[in-house]
Amino acid sequence: MDYPDHTACILWFAGCNMRCGYCYNPEIVAGKGKLSYGDILQFLEKRKNLLDAVVFSGGECTLHQDVLWLAHQIKELGMKVKIDTNGSRPHVLENLIAEKLVDYVALDFKALPGAYQKITASQLYGEFVESLDILLYSNINFEVRTTLHSWLISEEDLFNMTKFLKEKGYQGNYYLQHYVGDKGSISKLPESIKKVYTHEKIDFPVKTIWRN
Secondary structure (H helix, E strand, O other): OOOOOOOEEEEEEOOOOOOOOOOOOHHHHOOOOOOOHHHHHHHHHOOOOOOOEEEEEEOOHHHOOOHHHHHHHHHHOOOEEEEEEOOOOHHHHHHHHHOOOOOEEEEEOOOOHHHHHHHHOOOOHHHHHHHHHHHHOOOOEEEEEEEEOOOOOOHHHHHHHHHHHHHHOOOOOEEEEEOOOOOOOOOOOOOOOHHHHOOOOOOOOOOEEEOO
16 A cells, blocks of 8 residues: 555654644654664564565654664565655755665655645755655656645535646646544644545646545
8 A cells, every 4th residue: 555566564753744634543653663774674684585675654754763774674674665754854855865874765745835835834845845856857666645724625625736736747647645533633623524525627737636
């Protein structure tokens, strides 16, 4: 599910520089982590003939010191590396790509500038755009994805987000995930109405695919 066509395990990196209200990993975002890099490598060493890849998720994995070193160690085991990122650390992403330490990137598109700070509790939109540009001008496989809550992002907002991606030259699939409030999240949000985004008359500028 997390790395299509690959048998992969997920490393959940504790800590994040955003506080998205719909985040369903608040214990990871605010946590300190339980495993060392040594623990992780020991676990992976025993499974190097069973796993195709490792997914770096979180939290925000690019905040962690020595994340490039860890990716290098995993590549030495013959496994691929996928990065899930909010795009807030473009220089880390650029270094991972330059050193051929990442094979696939999933980039979170939280919102356009008008709603970005409200949704993420950060002022990191410029860094997101820089990360998107880095990916667009690289030869690495990547996807853009968005979690949608109808109280936070409207149908018009979503259309404008797809228009932005089209103008940027993004030609991949745009993956959408509807907020599901069946477990704890950072903020208590009202019920989100998925049908807001699935009106038959919407003709999005890029191909959108729902994952739930």
